[in-house]
Amino acid sequence: MSAEISAEPMTGPHGQDPATLDPLARQLAETVTAAGAIALAMFRRSIKTWTKGNDSPVTEADMAVDAFLRERLLALDPALGWLSEESEDSPARLSARRLWVVDPIDGTRAFMAGGTDWAVSAALVEDGRPVAAALFAPASEELFTAVAGGGARRNGVVLRAGTRAALEEAAVAGPAADMDSLSRFAAVQRLPRVRSLALRIARVATGEIDIAFAGGNSSDWDIAAADLIVHEAAGRLTTRDGAVPRYNAPVPRHAPLICAGPALHDAALSAVRHPLPSLQHRTHHD
Incomplete structure (x- = not known):
């Protein structure tokens, strides 16, 4: 990593x-x-x-x-x-x-x-x-x-984001609900909470984190700089629909986000699109 x-x-x-x-x-x-x-x-x-x-x-x-x-x-x-x-x-x-x-x-x-x-x-x-x-x-x-x-x-x-392609043993950081969703599919490494969302995303660019999550309601200022950093390191930061964030909207807030290296992003995205039934109604958490 x-x-x-x-x-x-x-x-x-x-x-x-x-x-x-x-x-x-x-x-x-x-x-x-x-x-x-x-x-x-x-x-x-x-x-x-x-x-x-x-x-x-x-x-x-x-x-x-x-x-x-x-x-x-x-x-x-x-x-x-x-x-x-x-x-x-x-x-x-x-x-x-x-x-x-x-x-x-x-x-x-x-x-x-x-x-x-x-x-x-x-x-x-x-x-x-x-x-x-x-x-x-x-x-x-x-x-x-x-x-x-x-x-x-x-x-x-x-920097270059990690090349890991398998969810198994992937190092993951973010809200517990998202890590629980991934755990249905593979035994992942749950990392300590990185309280700066920008740093959490940037550490995907360094390869220290394989998958980073952001709960709903993050704002432009939380992610704009880290977004460019991870994309320029060949990583991907998207919504759960696979859309790249856009900035400077009238309400500068974002849906839940997932960030990972290029080979791992699709697998992680697929996993969190099918959350545990007990977690579907959890409130947002960055």
Whole structure:
């Protein structure tokens, strides 16, 4: 389940040369890394926390990182739209062909508990799909980057999702209901919960996780950066209908998702399409 290095040539979306995104992608990575340093300086310290209207926790670190990212990223191109978990949503983004999609701290509960499975996530979305991404996990010093058509990297090393084709002994992370569904078909390895959904998906790109699940109701900011990272590593992230996620909808939320390497995705998708009867009415869980 180790990452592989690939030298295969790739082409970008809409015939786009990946090199044209490189300067912006570099600035994105630098900005996300600096934002991670802000969060890390507040990590495992006494800071203010509260609960938002949807029962989600938020901290002053989330807000500080959000403000930093908004200032720095919008300065790169003021014409770009903006969507962030910690910023007030604006309908103006719907008319933007290109926009930043940001989660200042993905895995806030992990951050608050002193765990290491949290990250700063940002993606540039164009025409509904991410074209540049940076995901930084400061506590584990991991920087994931990707450019559409240009591959994905962790700390500079090119990534390739695992080539496992059999469900048997596959390393799986996500909601218990989904792992129960897989267990009907094969004896899988249940991994500890990765509380950052973005990191959970990104670890499919590294081969550390074979199959990652997201329950219903994940938002654009949870998955946009990780989506590009795993796809550029030749992995697949789709709904249970096999559809690739689209971004910047009026309601930026997603149906349950499944992520796996190219040889394993179809088998995993088939398994979760036929859940245990006792689990069919479970509520969503990320």
